[in-house]
Amino acid sequence: MTSHRPTTSVAATEDRRTSTAVVELVARVDEVDPIALEPLYDAIDPDTLDSICDTDSGFRSLSFRYAGWLVTVDSRGDGVEIALSEPASLDGSVTDAPDAESSL
Known part of the structure; x- marks a missing residue:
């Protein structure tokens, strides 16, 4: 994993489940x-992810770790935005992120 990868995001839509969009x-x-x-279920339960991300x-x-990425799912209007970034500390070094963190 290199530290120069950009953050990338995609919006999940009604016809595409959040769990599918993450993968x-x-x-x-x-x-x-x-x-x-x-498998995504090694990081987070896909059915739970889909149900809690309902608008x-x-x-x-x-936020949760999956496949070496820190995945952040944010509510955005009528859907969600999914962003990938490498887990990093304030000094820029790669660090262990919590397995799952949520804000409801």
Whole structure:
């Protein structure tokens, strides 16, 4: 993992589940087939991710580690935005991020 990768984001839509969007985004950024990635459920329960990211749930933000990335899911209007960044400390060094953190 290199520290020069940019933060990348994608919006999940009604016809695309948040869990699917996370896997597709990581696969695209890492330039691998989504099947080659570790299962998302090793990081977070996909059904729970999809249900708490529902716009009617009062969801605001959630962060978790997956496949070497810090994945942040934020509420944005009618959907969510998914951003990838490398876990880093304030001095820029890569650090262990918490497995899951949420703000409801």
